[in-house]
Amino acid sequence: MTLLNEVTARYPEAISFAPGRPYEDWFDVESVHTYLDAYLAHLAKDRGFGPEEVRTTLFQYGRTKGIIHDLVARTLANDEDLHVDPEALVLTVGAQEGMLLALRALIADREDVLLVSAPCYVGVTGAARLLDIAIELVPEGAHGPDPARLAEVAERVRAAGRRPRAFYVVPDFANPSGVSMTVPAREEMLRVAAEQDLLIIEDNPYGFFAHDQVARPTLKSLDRAGRVIYLGSFAKTCFPGARLGYVVADQEVHGPGGRRGLLADELAKIKSMTTVNTPSLSQAVIGGMLVHHDYRLRPANAGTTAFYTRSMSALLAALEDAFPPAERARLAVGWNVPEGGFFLVVRVPFTADEAALERCARDYGVLWTPMHGFHPGGGGERELRLSCSYVPPDAVAEGVRRLAAFVRDAAR
Structure with missing residues (x-):
């Protein structure tokens, strides 16, 4: 880069x-004011916030998991048929922070290994390098990574005495190759993940941009076993300058003393020690875009x-x-x-x-x-x-x- x-x-x-980068002629400077006003109106009218609450929401640090989680959850339901508890969402400083949080939470020790499709987006391999996480490569074919090859790599890692912990993949129009997985391959990949006891980190920045404008189902929307952690970004669908992404981490985590919670809460703990929170102003503008477009970014x-x-x-x-x-x-x-x-x-x-x-x-x-x-x-x-x-x-x-x-x- x-x-x-x-x-x-x-x-x-x-x-x-x-x-x-997105094409800049689609950006309208004045729309930033429109979207910010839409979010402030949402707080006042829909949430019943008074002037002091609106001011605090906009200017203060805000909750670590984010302040527009409910709006993002509504949009995911409309755009991706992905229905998640808003509390399973963590708003992040771009999808890149989401990768870093997910890897830090999932990789417990040096025996854990991250599997990645190859060729691979440099952001995830860079994050793994920063965290000193070992990676193993799953070769990509004409239609993305082959689930059978994923199983082979996972078994080879396990035979070497290490634990294949998670697999990072971009199923739709991947960066850098542009390839996209078929729906049967997605279903087979979920089956292999369950068989190999793997979590899948699904990164989906390009899913809206199908040439036939037919939505492909995300791995997360097909997942029935809680295997998929979903990374989303507003960089390509809204604008990259907001630096806003999110993680859907609805897996249940068991802690000491029988404590139970969401993986999203564990990610938030890590985030609180790094970026503290995601800028409220960026969330407000993107939240306003979601409100303005009736929580539907795909037609927008x-x-x-x-x-x-x-x-x-x-x-x-x-x-x-x-x-x-x-x-x-x-x-x-x-x-x-x-x-x-x-x-x-x-x-x-x-x-x-x-x-x-x-x-x-x-x-x-x-x-x-x-x-x-x-x-x-x-x-x-x-x-x-x-x-x-x-x-x-x-x-x-x-x-x-x-x-x-x-x-x-x-x-x-």
Whole structure:
């Protein structure tokens, strides 16, 4: 991430397929006031808060688990058919904090192992590294991680005298690969998790952005055995500057003396020793968005979903035009065709490392992301990730034309 920021800063005129940011033209500065006013009206009218209570809610630290948990729970029920007790929610400083809290709570000692799909989002492997947590990789296929491979890896870890504790996965349009699991594979993965006594950490930042606009069931909504801890984010569906995410952790925890509680309460204890609480102002603005859109973010994002669908279609069409079949075969260039989301992966006939990115940015005016950083066990050296989310629509074809010129030259 630091590398991409540095290269982007050095070449601000380059067309950038690198970041997974939302497209900024959808942001309206004035809407922030509208949403904040909607939340304050909700407190006064729906909650019956007086002026002093409203002031305290907005300006003070607030409860560690968050102040809009009830609004998020209503929205999850409408958008994902996911019905959870609001007290099972912890509002976090982005989904990244949710990952950190979940890993800290679940991994008890050095014998516990985190399984991750590979290639994998660098945030979770980075969090595991910070916490000194061992990871094992579950290779990803054309439709996400194979449940049978998950079982194999879990059994291998257990045979080595360690405990496979949890599996991290992005079932919908994963970062970086863009792949998505089929519904039968999701059901089979839940079966394997129960068989292997695994918890699943499901991360779902891209689920709204299916090209066919048909909602895929989350693992959490299919879960009947309490195996899934669900990470959500408002970064892509609302706006990333709010830095607001959440964890659904409704598993029952047994403590000393017969004490029972929710895993969410244990996460809140850890959070109280790190960020203390999630900023009330960010929660107020996002809470106002939920109120304003009648607790339904999926239809509120229909326009952005259609935009990203067009952007991905334009990117795929530009790749087809830039690399005709005969040249594609000669150069050994190829790419996958995601069913949604922001990302796809291009195979290239050279080492797509940081030095290659620098040359491409400097000499050809286009940016992309090396894939090897998403492979903690090695791999991806001849692959690059392209994101369609941040490129202006009229720049996609030109960006791919520049990329194709670089690929041809680098392949010589």
